[in-house]
Amino acid sequence: xxxxxxxxxxxxxxxxxxxxxxxxxxxxxxxxxxxxxxxxxxxxxxxxxxxxxxxxxxxxxxxxxxxxxxxxxxxxxxxxxxxxxxxxxxxxxxxxxxxxxxxxxxxxxxxxxxxxxxxxxxxxxxxxxxxxxxxxxxxxxxxxxxxxxxxxxxxxxxxxxxxxxxxxxxxxxxxxxxxxxxxxxxxxxxxxxxxxxxxxxxxxxxxxxxxxxxxxxxxxxxxxxxxxxxxxxxxxxxxxxxxxxxxxxxxxxxxxxxxxxxxxxxxxxxxxxxxxxxxxxxxxxxxxxxxxxxxxxxxxxxxxxxxxxxxxxxxxxxxxxxxxxxxxxxxxxxxxxxxxxxxxxxxxxxxxxxxxxxxxxxxxxxxxxxxxxxxxxxxxxxxxxxxxxxxxxxxxxxxxxxxxxxxxxxxxxxxxxxxxxxxxxxxxxxxx
Amino acid sequence: xxxxxxxxxxxxxxxxxxxxxxxxxxxxxxxxxxxxxxxxxxxxxxxxxxxxxxxxxxxxxxxxxxxxxxxxxxxxxxxxxxxxxxxxxxxxxxxxxxxxxxxxxxxxxxxxxxxxxxxxxxxxxxxxxxxxxxxxxxxxxxxxxxxxxxxxxxxxxxxxxxxxxxxxxxxxxxxxxxxxxxxxxxx
Numbered sequence: 001x002x003x004x005x006x007x008x009x010x011x012x013x014x015x016x017x018x019x020x021x022x023x024x025x026x027x028x029x030x031x032x033x034x035x036x037x038x039x040x041x042x043x044x045x046x047x048x049x050x051x052x053x054x055x056x057x058x059x060x061x062x063x064x065x066x067x068x069x070x071x072x073x074x075x076x077x078x079x080x081x082x083x084x085x086x087x088x089x090x091x092x093x094x095x096x097x098x099x100x101x102x103x104x105x106x107x108x109x110x111x112x113x114x115x116x117x118x119x120x121x122x123x124x125x126x127x128x129x130x131x132x133x134x135x136x137x138x139x140x141x142x143x144x145x146x147x148x149x150x151x152x153x154x155x156x157x158x159x160x161x162x163x164x165x166x167x168x169x170x171x172x173x174x175x176x177x178x179x180x181x182x183x184x185x186x187x188x189x190x191x192x193x194x195x196x197x198x199x200x201x202x203x204x205x206x207x208x209x210x211x212x213x214x215x216x217x218x219x220x221x222x223x224x225x226x227x228x229x230x231x232x233x234x235x236x237x238x239x240x241x242x243x244x245x246x247x248x249x250x251x252x253x254x255x256x257x258x259x260x261x262x263x264x265x266x267x268x269x270x271x272x273x274x275x276x277x278x279x280x281x282x283x284x285x286x287x288x289x290x291x292x293x294x295x296x297x298x299x300x301x302x303x304x305x306x307x308x309x310x311x312x313x314x315x316x317x318x319x320x321x322x323x324x325x326x327x328x329x330x331x332x333x334x335x336x337x338x339x340x341x342x343x344x345x346x347x348x349x350x351x352x353x354x355x356x357x358x359x360x361x362x363x364x365x366x367x368x369x370x371x372x373x374x375x376x377x378x379x380x381x382x383x384x385x386x387x388x389x390x391x392x393x394x395x396x397x398x399x400x401x402x403x404x405x406x407x408x409x410x411x412x413x414x415x416x417x418x419x420x421x422x423x424x425x426x427x428x429x430x431x432x
Numbered sequence: 433x434x435x436x437x438x439x440x441x442x443x444x445x446x447x448x449x450x451x452x453x454x455x456x457x458x459x460x461x462x463x464x465x466x467x468x469x470x471x472x473x474x475x476x477x478x479x480x481x482x483x484x485x486x487x488x489x490x491x492x493x494x495x496x497x498x499x500x501x502x503x504x505x506x507x508x509x510x511x512x513x514x515x516x517x518x519x520x521x522x523x524x525x526x527x528x529x530x531x532x533x534x535x536x537x538x539x540x541x542x543x544x545x546x547x548x549x550x551x552x553x554x555x556x557x558x559x560x561x562x563x564x565x566x567x568x569x570x571x572x573x574x575x576x577x578x579x580x581x582x583x584x585x586x587x588x589x590x591x592x593x594x595x596x597x598x599x600x601x602x603x604x605x606x607x608x609x610x611x612x613x614x615x616x617x618x619x
Contacts, residue, residue, distance in 0.1 A: 059585075059586075059589055060589070060593075062590065062593040062594075065586055065589055065590045065593065066590065068586055069583070069586050069587070069590070071543065072535070072536070072539035072543045072545075072546045072579065073543070073545065074545070074577075074579065074582035074585075074586070076576050076577075076582065077545040077577070083545075086543070086544050086545065100600075100601070100604050103604075105600055105603060105604075106596075107596055107599035107600045107602065107603040108599065112603045112607070113603070113606070115603075115607045115610075116607050116608075116610040117604060117607040117608040117610075129608070131604075131607065
């Protein structure tokens, strides 16, 4: 068990300022629940008035002002979603290089005084600073309210929400949730002592975690009984999702989100191949194979055609769950990777992610090179390499490799394709 | 006389990319419009005067206009408009060049909005109408596309942001210091 390395959370305990955001949260949840027209042309027309939000944001953002001047564009040019295609995309590199110039920020305003600059977790690459206003900070509760409604779940007054975190920082805290029926949020770290006992004691109705947390939970003797488990941040194997649903009796909802954009889409519980886009607040384009996100809601940070680095197809239609709208299919964000198992099948390499929870995803890469051979490249500090290798060998055995051979090498840095790291990959030719 | 803007733009979009025409060829191609309309083209004196006027993108614009005339129905529609209106080059060109003054050749080539503005301004200068639109609709669209107005607004907004630079940097610094208070959420 490692010692916590994260600085303690400095939470504000004057919750009135959050309670004042409740009407906005309720409004967002209501908007997300609104039905889209069954016809795509009409649905696009229904979204077009929300471009007005972008026009205002861009005119107040130094980054976008300069960009529009450089590209001969005007906010007024943006009248339809098709017009958006002619605006330049933004990337993680833009956030890194021009992040301070991006927000729409009146320095003397109360909104500016309440905003924060957060670092993305780095799970999707190099951490970058992301500017968030207060409404951004509580927006997840609006999305949660929408999901609860969509799934037919109801929460009691003062619901308990637990955030189960497998990150190495060991950060824990408790906080009131004025925007969610005066509930409570408890963050529990699997790195600290007795996480299971504290998780059971927290008795959450809603449990937020990620696939690493789900793997940890699946290996425990006991499990809590929440109504809803939410997972994000990394690829979640379908069998893991089903296993946890069976063990806990909860609906396990996988959602797609980034620190930069907020929640983007949620995986349909009826048809897991479909990820329903959170319209009307999010618009997703497919450019080549890449998913490009525009945020159509009020925020001090304009997110306009943000290149996520994730891949998928965007299509409009009616899902078997009854929902009409845009969905992402063939979603291969988070760099899904399948290893070729000795039995001829395939194994989800991300099952091994929890072993590397102390490593930045861009600092290691595990490559399957042959039937039993793997190469582990390590760029960051690793003081306990032999222990890591022993765990990795054990895990690979459990996944079906009787004699895995792991060649561990130190490298200065891991070369990667595009903006996102690729911590797992398979270069072995598929079996004929 | 009407300009089928949708058709002209489609023809432009489908034409292969080519280098902008040099000024002399541009001048000849535009002058041909008046000849084809049985009108006198502008003489060299005017062209020399226009080349020296305060239109920094004159050569690029002339090259793009000539290119569009060569590859689309813009030429036919322009000649028809000139036959109907019998406007002289000295009446048409300065008005057009004034109104498209900030548009560079690259904008007109690659930016759909500025290309539309450029073509609409040309039709306006020739007193033509846009197919399928009332004159009021066309005027409103041109007002919305007017890049001279946009550029002034954008520069004004940019100057205002620059005046806030120090206060803004301080606000961002304080926002970064509040980072710890916002941590704990994982998306």
